Amino acid sequence: MTHPASAPVPLSGPRFHTEPLELYRRIRREHGAVAPVLLDGDVPAWLVLGYRELHQVTSDPVLFSRDSDLWNQWDAIPADWPLLPMIGRKQPSILYTVGERHRERAGVVSGALEAVDPFVLRQLAERYADELIDALCGKGACDLIAEYAMLLPVRVLAALYGFADEQGPGLVTAMNDMINGGAGALDGQRHLAESMGALLAAKAARPGDDVASRMLGNTAGFTVEEVAQDLMVMMAAGHQPTADWIGNSLRLMLTDDRFAASLSGGRHSVGEAMNEVLWEDTPTQNVAGRWASRDTHLGGRRIEQGDLLLLGLAAANADPHVRADAGAFTGGNNAHLSFGHGEHRCPFPAQEVAETIARTGIEVLLDRLPDVDLAVPEDSLTRRPSPWLRGLTALPVTYTPTPALGGLS
Template identity: 40%
Template sequence: MNAPNPPDAPATEAAASGCPVAHGGPDSVTRLYGEGAASDPYAIYARLRERYGALAPVLLEGDVPAWLVLGYRENRRVLENPRQFTRDSRIWRNWKEGRVEETSPLIQMVGWRPDCVSQEGEPHRRLRAAVTDSIQAVAGRGIRRHVTHFATKQIDAFASDGHADLVSQYAEYLPMLVLTRVFGLAESEGRQLAVSCAQVIKGGEEALAHNDRIMKILGELAERKRDEPGADFTTGLLEHPADLDDSEVLSHLRLVLIAAHTTTSNLLARVLQLVLTHPSHLAGLVSGQLNISAVVEEVMWNKPPLAVLPGRFATADVELGGHQVKAGDLLVLGLAAGNRDPGVRPDATAALHGNKAHLAFSGGSHECPGQGVGQAIIETAVDVLLHRLHGLRLAVTPEELTATASSWEIRLDRLPVEFTPHHP
């Protein structure tokens, strides 16, 4: 079975290359970037599901073709079968054949690097062990204490005002400030790194420059920690028995920094949004009748911090979701779409208490290794905020809250609140 053909679409060079949008020109295939995608991504997922089923042809930034996996079961199949769907982008046909520029913002997200995400088998296990061991070592060294310190400092800056934007004044930078302690970085570098990490995920012309900035800061950090080791994640990588070389250390510092900050800041904003737009949630948390972990799980199902996960590459021709995927095709995983798959969740409004089978943490051998750290940051950040700010309430109607989407995520723009002012 050939790739699905949009009706009345002209033949293109893409068709000749065997890419997933065969016989479909750019104007006839859905783009996952730009203003159209930002307006209502969930409506796009629904339309694609209705037209194509569990797998749909899409265009990523620069009109690069890919398959978007929409079905929950199909996402699980891709995530849990690295022999069929590898994370190693060196087999990506459009890259090998020169149809993707080296300067493409997509390379920052799907390009090959000497890190555990880009590898499978024994190389993956070796590098993954270094990451998980180093994360576990720092996780027990006061993560919640660091969060409490920086959360208090952030709140002190606006507590006497009686109003704030909990995105720009709290959620957007707090995780990175915590990560500066985890990595052994200077606190002063936190805001600059937060901006650069967000730009790498967002894409666009500035993504490459921001990635270079991140690499420069992390390169200097690694050099410093060789001479001055400490009880931090960076030192853990440098001294791990897996014996990572310089490029492997730097690549993993980049990987964990970008992934941990962008996903945790987005998730924190969404958790606060849910709490403030549902009075029962707020009352339950303040009274202790509701556990914050239950609120986090609800957000993981309905608004995961990464809506689309890059990327996997078919190792051979294979059938998926009723469509024929060709060897070397790029697949991107629709985590948000899969979580709302009517086949496994016919009532998207039904309660999901205790159900942790969502796709938000990915799955298989590449499942997120820092779940515990992210959970600790969010739970502590919410707890500190609710206990510091009395009379906390949303300053606008829920309908006035807006979000901006890129190829990979949907971020809340702002979360204006009011509360009883007090002097810290």
């Protein structure tokens, strides 16, 4: 089936963060499983909305390459294009490495994360979650995004990397400054890069039982700069989506009666809420991207060599061709594409780390603040204006003030 020529959809506007699933359904009805879209500056691309089509793209890294040098639009991209940090050229990180070199590099990352002791990971997550709640529990009200979800993942990841405990708060600030953009973004990026360089120098001289030392000790011949780039990518990719996973799951549990029991001290529904979020409200909505290495066809569309394809993870998860009811609760079904698919997907050990941090963060919060309640009407909650990552700008809550634990657990 081919689709007639149709006007491209601007990948911007409030509907991407107010009602994205309804918007994706409309785009699918009007354009099919692969839709023409426009990025900032009217740069053309394809958005892959179909589950099967996205599976096809991510399963064929030769035809649909991760090599951004293939892009046929580079001559039209200005030096100050706002999406360059996301869709860059000749970037040295694992994100843009292809072929055997990518497989080797991904193996080093996966091996370093897989060696993390799950009990140590859980203890670290509990420790920092308790520390954060100690600062909140006596107030009786807080914003769970700014004061909790956006602070927890980096602290845990920094400890796993091998950073000293006292460096954690500075790394949290740097990472969030980078995410928020503006005047502090470059300073945040500089602090993170300098801190990573100092960490690797220290671990090269005195290795430890940590992710940085394990990556430095690999035998695949990667440079210190490559290791530093991959560690920074892993921290960025692990922090914001995990923070949004925490925030989106807590929003669901605070606003949906099905999860009311969990808010009174039970834990049995936490995993269900987290899984439903990955289907219905996934933190990573769209991913850039893949580039066609030759002319081809996909979802009834003619894709030309060098065309950019965006992975519509949220849209694919709601594809009615693979889900009888795209709005239904999916229970224990883990066939979502929220972590991607294929050899460039989020490494499985990284998924496990993110899930442990998010689940522990939610469980500790519910244990410590069992009567937490939303402080504003549900329909007043707002999302960041982004088609890429879906997360709340704030989640204000109230609860009965309680004493701090008096120290780290």
